[in-house]
Amino acid sequence: MAQPMLDLHQQFQLKNLTLKPFSKLNNTEIELVWLMRNHPDIAKWMGSGGQIPLEAHHAFMARQSIENSNFNYLAHDQHGVSGVISLHRCDWRNCIAWLGIYRNPFRQETGLGSQLLNAICWLAFDIAKLHTLKLEVVADNTPAINAYLRAGFVNEGCWREAIRRDDSYIDLLLMGMTKQEWRSE
Numbered sequence: 771m772a773q774p775m776l777d778l779h780q781q782f783q784l785k786n787l788t789l790k791p792f793s794k795l796n797n798t799e800i801e802l803v804w805l806m807r808n809h810p811d812i813a814k815w816m817g818s819g820g821q822i823p824l825e826a827h828h829a830f831m832a833r834q835s836i837e838n839s840n841f842n843y844l845a846h847d848q849h850g851v852s853g854v855i856s857l858h859r860c861d862w863r864n865c866i867a868w869l870g871i872y873r874n875p876f877r878q879e880t881g882l883g884s885q886l887l888n889a890i891c892w893l894a895f896d897i898a899k900l901h902t903l904k905l906e907v908v909a910d911n912t913p914a915i916n917a918y919l920r921a922g923f924v925n926e927g928c929w930r931e932a933i934r935r936d937d938s939y940i941d942l943l944l945m946g947m948t949k950q951e952w953r954s955e
């Protein structure tokens with residue numbers, strides 16, 4: 771498979787936002803990621819389900835430096851950690867990847883989602899030189915869907931009843947953005 775032109779396991783700076791790759795996090799940051807990912811406001815929207823044991827989290831972090839198609843970043847602004855953004859399933863042949871995102875649930879201010887979405891689009895299109903960014907979101911995740919629409923993502927269909935929650939099955943919406951759409955923002 772074709773490789774990216776640059777090493778994505780490095781720290782990036784977008785104005786006041788620092789994006790630190792998971793492969794370079796210290797122990798305090800690794801534990802904070804675990805606390806955020808397991809927070810009920812975040813975990814309830816993750817297709818992979820709820821609580822992640824700390825041991826499994828450390829094993830996941832230990833694999834980060836050898837990843838070449840999944841890249842995760844801890845984002846910091848002037849007030850502290852704002853959240854996590856990810857480029858998943860990067861396909862360098864077709865220049866496409868899937869977005870991952872969650873805000874820091876321990877911070878209350880509005881606008882963190884917009885800041886993080888701007889950063890992941892910048893990383894995908896201006897830095898990684900991708901052509902298309904896709905995402906999947908559970909159909910009742912209204913805050914996330916609204917944030918994606920505000921950022922310029924477009925509805926591209928749905929996988930019907932793809933997510934199981936208790937005794938029901940919920941649609942998974944597909945959304946996407948192309949490089950031209952990002953440029954026109």
Ligand SMILES: CC(C)(COP(=O)(O)OP(=O)(O)OC[C@H]1O[C@@H](n2cnc3c(N)ncnc32)[C@H](O)[C@@H]1OP(=O)(O)O)[C@@H](O)C(=O)NCCC(=O)NCCS
Binds near residue numbers: 883908911
């Ligand atoms: C997805 C996610 C990052 C979006 O972040 P968010 O904080 O909800 O979104 P924003 O910060 O963009 O917007 C929050 C509110 O602030 C407002 N806002 C956005 N930018 C603003 C700004 N610069 N100044 C003031 N208000 C702003 C928005 O209009 C929105 O208001 P509303 O709630 O009345 O609609 C967040 O919901 C999240 O982490 N969810 C849990 C994990 C998750 O679902 N991940 C996605 C899985 S697909």
